[in-house]
Amino acid sequence: MPRNVRRPPAAPAAAPRGTGQVRIIGGRWRGTKLAVPERPGLRPSSDRVRETLFNWLMPALPGARVLDLFAGTGVLGLEALSRGAAQAMLVERDPGLAAALREAVAKLAAPAEVHAADALAWLGGRQEAFDLVFLDPPFADGLWDRALEALVPRLAPGAWIYVESPVDVVPAVPPDWALHREGRTREVRYALYRAPGHHAAVTLRPDDPPATTE
Template sequence: MARNARRLSSTSASAPRGTGQVRIIGGRWRGTKLAVPDRPGLRPSSDRVRETLFNWLMPALPDARVLDLFAGTGVLGLEALSRGAAHAVLVERDSGLAEALREAAAKLSAPAEVHAADALAWLDGRGDAFDLVFLDPPFADGLWARALDGLAPRLAPGAWVYVESPADVQPGVPPAWALHREGRTREVRYALYRTPGAQPTATLRPDDPPATTE
């Protein structure tokens, strides 16, 4: 999810009132600032957390099909596209945020599909399977279990799933999922899992320790 926001153009002047900005930190759109309407409870993920996550994911990103399920600012899905993913689906129930996502995708000419829909209801529909899923729901709503259940038919063999939760909460992911890496800040636990069905892909050297971000 996202930090503050301004217009997409890196040459834009001041931000419109009622908006924040989030910055893409790597890839072909590195440094681009995306406009995000202010919303209560829209929780920021720091640049350092995202940099750690995408270092983990680097070999898995080329040509990946990505789902950003509780998209919010959409920065995780758009960052994945910036770094080589083939296509992203962004699901966000807030119509204002969804419209901002459409505008961002259009200005970037990004291969992104935006759905203004409830994430859990959207999962109930038929659709493609994904190689990479970002699961970062509103913390207050406690949606991890339902979202994880709904994801099962939407995962390609060997898919990667990123899960963000409060620092003291470890969502109950399926036992068959392998924890690849995890990190913590004072407020957030972030973890990357690999689902069964494909040969493992190393994304960190074996001697790299688990991440901790202050």
């Protein structure tokens, strides 16, 4: 009779390759992790940058209509919804990323629409205006000038615009936009502007140094 052979326990299944995660850091979905496909050049805004940004934005979020252009992981638009924004449009041309965004929106039952489209072409076909816009295009494509020009007609009076760029690049925003706050990490510059039309001008005070996030 053959002796019983003890088999080693089965190894746990490996995580699917090519998939990463982003985490919502505040609001009603705080701590929720969302799976996203990995793509060359995809760089979600870090937790520290987002925490700084949303501290700046806190008074502007309740009820805001949000546009996350070049959405990528969608974490900026979803974070805004988690913290009180009313609705969001997430625009991403990569089909795999757009599919992941739809899954995230369904998982959260978020008041958001996902549009798998070229961001600039999508803007040209819209009529509504937005209170808050996240503008973080792929750095290698150099789309800031074209995106900023296309964005202007889609801004509500006094809209807030977040712009992220390489640390040594300062995009040329319209001259009537007021710089509210800016900061830098080793790799990126991030800045929050306000479009004209608000009742009181809000600008960065000369003695208020820019934020630095490591």
